[in-house]
Amino acid sequence: MAKPKTLRLILGDQLNAKHSWFKQKNENIIYTLMEVRTETDYAWHHIQKVVGFFAAMRGFAKALEQAGHRVVYFSLDAENNQQTFEGNLKQLIQNFGIVKFEYQLPDEYRVDETLKTFCNTLNIASEAFDTEHFYTSRFELKDMFSGKKQVLMETFYRAMRKKHHVLMAGEKPITGKWNYDADNRKKLPENVKVPAPMLFSHDVSEIVSTIEKAGVKTIGKINPNSFEWPINRKESLELLAYFIEHFLSRFGDYQDAMHRDEWSLFHSRLSFSLNTKMISPKEVVDAAIHQWLKNQDQIEFSQIEGFVRQIIGWREYMRGIYWWKMPEFASQNFFENTASLPDWYWTGNTKMACMKSAITQSLEHAYAHHIQRLMITGNFALLAGVHPDHVDAWYLSIYIDALDWVEITNTRGMSQFADGGFIATKPYVSSAAYIHKMSHYCDKCHYNFKVKTGEKACPFNSLYWNFYDRNRSKLEGNPRIGMMYKIWDKMNLATKTEYILQAEKYLSEVNYI
Ligand code: FAD
Numbered sequence: 001m002a003k004p005k006t007l008r009l010i011l012g013d014q015l016n017a018k019h020s021w022f023k024q025k026n027e028n029i030i031y032t033l034m035e036v037r038t039e040t041d042y043a044w045h046h047i048q049k050v051v052g053f054f055a056a057m058r059g060f061a062k063a064l065e066q067a068g069h070r071v072v073y074f075s076l077d078a079e080n081n082q083q084t085f086e087g088n089l090k091q092l093i094q095n096f097g098i099v100k101f102e103y104q105l106p107d108e109y110r111v112d113e114t115l116k117t118f119c120n121t122l123n124i125a126s127e128a129f130d131t132e133h134f135y136t137s138r139f140e141l142k143d144m145f146s147g148k149k150q151v152l153m154e155t156f157y158r159a160m161r162k163k164h165h166v167l168m169a170g171e172k173p174i175t176g177k178w179n180y181d182a183d184n185r186k187k188l189p190e191n192v193k194v195p196a197p198m199l200f201s202h203d204v205s206e207i208v209s210t211i212e213k214a215g216v217k218t219i220g221k222i223n224p225n226s227f228e229w230p231i232n233r234k235e236s237l238e239l240l241a242y243f244i245e246h247f248l249s250r251f252g253d254y255q256d257a258m259h260r261d262e263w264s265l266f267h268s269r270l271s272f273s274l275n276t277k278m279i280s281p282k283e284v285v286d287a288a289i290h291q292w293l294k295n296q297d298q299i300e301f302s303q304i305e306g307f308v309r310q311i312i313g314w315r316e317y318m319r320g321i322y323w324w325k326m327p328e329f330a331s332q333n334f335f336e337n338t339a340s341l342p343d344w345y346w347t348g349n350t351k352m353a354c355m356k357s358a359i360t361q362s363l364e365h366a367y368a369h370h371i372q373r374l375m376i377t378g379n380f381a382l383l384a385g386v387h388p389d390h391v392d393a394w395y396l397s398i399y400i401d402a403l404d405w406v407e408i409t410n411t412r413g414m415s416q417f418a419d420g421g422f423i424a425t426k427p428y429v430s431s432a433a434y435i436h437k438m439s440h441y442c443d444k445c446h447y448n449f450k451v452k453t454g455e456k457a458c459p460f461n462s463l464y465w466n467f468y469d470r471n472r473s474k475l476e477g478n479p480r481i482g483m484m485y486k487i488w489d490k491m492n493l494a495t496k497t498e499y500i501l502q503a504e505k506y507l508s509e510v511n512y513i
């Protein structure tokens with residue numbers, strides 16, 4: 001008699017080869033991965049994002065099979081593909097006489113709800129497992145801060161350092177100081193050469209053709225003969241090794257720098273590998289610390305601390321906030337913004353050099369680094385009063401690493417202040433002076449970063465003051481912002497009026513600036 005069979009679902013962002021599920025081979029366990037329209041169509045994903053996920057899923061399925069596991073893979077164009085997780089799962093449960101359904105906890109609220117509902121409809125047993133990827137469990141941050149007056153990343157980060165003994169000497173930080181953020185804000189000098197980013201070169205033409213034939217709506221560009229992102233664990237580890245050898249020693253210094261000719265500077269570009277779980281945050285952190293320990297004469301502590309903070313700090317923090325605050329988080333709009341996203345967010349066709357550069361590279365590489373996302377594209381959207389739903393939709397589309405749990409917390413929370421300051425203590429907005437200070441964009445711009453009004457005035461300048469003026473009742477009481485209103489109040493009425501009129505002009509013709 002055939003043995004009772006278990007069905008195990010692996011989602012596209014659960015490609016963790018080290019998961020304990022895979023320690024033993026068992027012919028009565030069937031693994032399934034599926035390319036489905038519900039996932040390709042919930043956003044207008046960048047073509048490189050869909051291709052990256054499919055290529056990595058296909059490779060993962062093949063590797064499992066080669067290791068002796070039983071796998072059923074649904075490609076997008078398979079005839080029996082029902083194009084939903086539930087449809088395909090139902091089919092498999094019937095066809096294989098499955099007696100138990102198992103899955104790993106999804107990182108996305110939407111998919112979590114779908115699978116919970118699906119399990120409730122089943123008349124067989126079901127069980128959810130941890131993904132064995134993150135440092136924290138889903139509700140660890142909520143438990144840590146529940147009932148506390150202040151929820152701060154820094155508090156969480158220190159607790160993480162202590163709990164996981166990262167860069168610690170007993171209960172104290174190894175150098176006596178927790179955070180070197182203040183040292184991480186340098187502009188890139190002309191004499192510092194940035195090593196070339198590590199690019200892979202996969203032929204993904206078959207996947208691109210399947211996506212196109214199916215009529216999936218995507219954005220952005222791709223070279224089907226030379227796809228540049230890692231698509232398996234081996235390549236993810238190579239990218240990690242390349243980062244720690246060539247970029248880590250400058251990571252902290254130039255973390256906030258921007259440059260028109262350098263699309264990834266000293267950043268790791270590991271977010272896709274991490275978010276698909278091809279590599280774990282602990283592997284990344286351990287490898288970076290190991291490199292620093294071996295080369296302390298060449299790698300200053302501020303570089304490694306800056307990097308570790310992003311992974312055990314920000315990344316885990318955003319995940320914790322997500323599970324604490326969803327689903328309400330997804331509809332917050334503190335400033336009651338209503339504007340549409342300018343059309344050129346989808347084309348890069350604007351006269352502002354910084355926006356043009358950040359958007360064009362995003363369309364070309366499905367990537368922008370943190371400060372481009374926060375202080376260029378996010379900054380402008382907030383100054384222009386764009387509805388956070390539109391901003392979210394754009395960020396969820398355009399980046400290869402964009403998954404709801406980390407996209408929405410960064411976009412709606414950190415960047416758009418739509419949560420009223422739960423994640424960020426003040427809105428991340430700036431005038432042109434900051435952009436000029438941290439980048440090389442302004443040198444070759446149609447606009448002049450020093451000019452506030454008139455034909456060549458950089459839009460960031462008048463929009464900046466217009467933002468503060470428009471949102472005075474909501475921001476004035478914030479102790480981190482009071483200074484801005486003092487400066488504004490000291491300006492004479494004529495100047496203030498000119499700024500507001502200039503901002504209104506730009507907003508009224510926003511698709512053409
Ligand atoms: P590095 O600069 O090399 O940093 C190393 C790692 O730290 C990253 O790979 C990432 O895993 C982690 N990290 C750094 N900053 C953050 C952060 N703020 N939140 C979470 N993890 C962080 N990150 C995503 O992974 N997916 C998203 O959809 C996403 N959307 C964003 C939207 C906005 C508006 C902003 C401001 C930030 C967003 N981020 C997102 C965070 C950050 O910009 C990216 O993680 C980073 O740019 C990825 O590039 P990298 O791997 O080269 O990062």
Ligand code: DLZ
Nearest residue numbers: 011012013034035036039040107108111
């Ligand atoms: C991003 C993505 C895309 C484009 N397609 C798929 C897919 O067809 N099948 C799948 O399992 N996952 C896909 N993903 C990643 C999912 O969106 C991700 O698994 C969920 O959001 C859960 O976090």
